[in-house]
Amino acid sequence: MIQSSSVSAPDQAGAVDGFEASTARLFDPVKLRSLTLKNRIVMPAMTRTMAPNGVPGVDNAAYYKRRAAGGVGLIITEGTWVPHPAAANEADVPKMYGEASLTGWRGVVEAVHAEATPIFAQLWHVGQMKQHTVEGLYVPKGTDYVPPRRVGPSGLFGGIGKPTTRDGEPATQADIDSIVDAFGKAAANAKSVGFDGVELHAAHGYLFDQFFWPGTNHRTDQYGGSMRNRIRLAVDAIGEIRRQTGPDFPISMRISQWKVQDFKARLFETPADMEEFMGPLVDAGVDIFHLSQRRFWETEFGTDRNLAGWARKISGKPAITVGSIGMTGEHIDTLMGQPSNVAGIGVLLEMLDRGDFDLVAIGRGLLVDPDWPKKVRAGRIDALSAWNPDVLKSLS
Numbered sequence: 149m150i151q152s153s154s155v156s157a158p159d160q161a162g163a164v165d166g167f168e169a170s171t172a173r174l175f176d177p178v179k180l181r182s183l184t185l186k187n188r189i190v191m192p193a194m195t196r197t198m199a200p201n202g203v204p205g206v207d208n209a210a211y212y213k214r215r216a217a218g219g220v221g222l223i224i225t226e227g228t229w230v231p232h233p234a235a236a237n238e239a240d241v242p243k244m245y246g247e248a249s250l251t252g253w254r255g256v257v258e259a260v261h262a263e264a265t266p267i268f269a270q271l272w273h274v275g276q277m278k279q280h281t282v283e284g285l286y287v288p289k290g291t292d293y294v295p296p297r298r299v300g301p302s303g304l305f306g307g308i309g310k311p312t313t314r315d316g317e318p319a320t321q322a323d324i325d326s327i328v329d330a331f332g333k334a335a336a337n338a339k340s341v342g343f344d345g346v347e348l349h350a351a352h353g354y355l356f357d358q359f360f361w362p363g364t365n366h367r368t369d370q371y372g373g374s375m376r377n378r379i380r381l382a383v384d385a386i387g388e389i390r391r392q393t394g395p396d397f398p399i400s401m402r403i404s405q406w407k408v409q410d411f412k413a414r415l416f417e418t419p420a421d422m423e424e425f426m427g428p429l430v431d432a433g434v435d436i437f438h439l440s441q442r443r444f445w446e447t448e449f450g451t452d453r454n455l456a457g458w459a460r461k462i463s464g465k466p467a468i469t470v471g472s473i474g475m476t477g478e479h480i481d482t483l484m485g486q487p488s489n490v491a492g493i494g495v496l497l498e499m500l501d502r503g504d505f506d507l508v509a510i511g512r513g514l515l516v517d518p519d520w521p522k523k524v525r526a527g528r529i530d531a532l533s534a535w536n537p538d539v540l541k542s543l544s
């Protein structure tokens with residue numbers, strides 16, 4: 149019996165009980181367009197802010213190669229900036245443009261491919277999200293740096309735990325056109341250096357999600373109001389990526405109900421809302437939906453399916469689930485200093501066996517344990533590590 153959202157965490161107390169269930173299905177191959185993954189374990193995007201000036205180097209390549217050697221079926225890179233002046237808000241996040249960054253990425257891709265593992269690039273624009281490019285971080289203290297215009301649907305911004313307020317300007321049509329173009333260019337750049345696919349970061353309250361969510365989108369033009377209007381920017385960006393990368397290049401799209409500025413926010417109240425959302429995106433070229441949940445076992449719409457389960461059912465496309473798999477604590481809590489121990493994955497395996505979703509993303513588990521897939525396959529549960537915040541201090 150699959151647990152419902154009223155349950156706080158699967159196997160919390162028993163810690164590793166779930167690993168006794170068969171993990172065979174996790175290690176089944178799966179096809180994504182012409183790409184075959186050797187198993188169903190995905191490393192999701194995790195920003196490391198360790199690419200000086202936006203250029204990934206040998207350390208970044210070694211970091212991804214280590215996870216590939218540990219047995220993941222697919223790596224999705226940390227978020228990478230698209231070539232648009234308002235995309236960035238964080239220091240030392242890698243870019244998906246410019247000769248130096250692309251040369252760096254080629255090195256990363258080659259290192260990962262040497263382990264017979266495919267790699268997608270996550271493409272990111274923060275939109276109205278507050279700039280961390282404040283002095284002292286991105287910009288040397290005391291410079292007369294003027295931050296770029298914030299571009300969002302309505303000039304509305306919310307910060308973690310803070311209400312959404314007016315801060316900035318609504319994007320003009322010229323802004324919107326240049327954003328669409330930037331995503332197409334970034335995807336073409338990724339393809340040119342050997343990436344096997346891309347993922348559009350349309351989750352967590354960043355640019356695309358700001359357009360999706362009525363909390364931040366108060367527009368009355370063709371980009372606001374109805375669901376079809378609120379997804380128009382994403383549909384156009386996906387279309388442009390497809391146009392620039394050709395018919396066989398896998399495109400994943402990451403979405404979430406929650407936003408970093410509002411954990412309780414929701415895009416979908418009913419399966420019909422999801423249907424309205426997904427149809428045009430599939431038509432535009434999305435191949436895979438990546439459903440970001442803070443806790444994968446939380447189910448939707450009064451059923452025993454989680455968001456990935458619903459995405460798969462509605463879109464007919466492969467779906468990735470994620471969120472505290474094999475971990476007792478949730479990722480934002482742990483980034484804020486809370487502990488997290490190894491948890492069972494019995495409930496996950498049950499949902500996977502039932503065919504709810506196709507792929508399973510392990511975030512923090514792969515940061516602390518690059519060999520997570522190998523260890524799980526070998527039943528070496530005792531060897532898995534609890535969350536350790538020190539892993540965020542270096543690229544090991």
Ligand SMILES: Cc1cc2nc3c(=O)[nH]c(=O)nc-3n(C[C@H](O)[C@H](O)[C@H](O)COP(=O)(O)O)c2cc1C
Pocket residue numbers: 192193194195196226227270349351402440441442470471472473475478479483509510511512513540
């Ligand atoms: C350090 C860190 C950085 C993250 N950066 C990103 C990111 O760049 N893009 C993104 O879509 N999600 C990002 N996430 C969210 C993860 O992809 C994942 O959804 C989250 O950690 C939940 O999975 P987990 O419980 O297995 O860790 C990040 C998470 C962590 C811990």
